[in-house]
Amino acid sequence: MVSGWARAKDALGKATDAATGVPNGGIVLAPWLLTGGVLGSASSEMLALTFNPQNLDPRQYASTVSAVFPGESPSSAGYLSWAAQQRTPLDSRSTFYGSAPVNVPMGMDDEMDMGGEPSDWYPGGTVVPISPTLGTPPHNP
Secondary structure (H helix, E strand, C coil): CCCCCCHHHHHHHHHHHHHHCCCCCCCEHHHCCHHHHHHHCCCCCEEEEEECCCHHHHHHHHHHHHHCCCCCCHHHHHHHHHHHHHCCCCCCCCEEEEEEECCCCCCCCCCCCCCCCCCCCCCCCCEECCCCCCCCCCCCC
């Protein structure tokens, strides 16, 4: 899927409904659709990303977005721009990441809130690498 966020959310919901109970190869989203609103529309998706949202720099960016713009979500395009300004080294090669909602059963501590932080890339879910980095490593002279 490569459309904008609103259209992707609707299309992803319809694709998920159509695929219920039918084995399929999964849904691959464009990197800019890495948002909680889109990812929460289905049970699992894949994205090709050039950064790991779980690493320190992307999490710092997400926290900054949340602090400066309350209620806004981090975006992959925003992170890439922020990383360039911070001179954060990035790999130009992609890795496939899987996303899925995470529901931890309660009972360990009834005070716990497992809905995720507003600064998470996918509140209420997770985004993790599911493939090795794709392509040939860049040549370093």
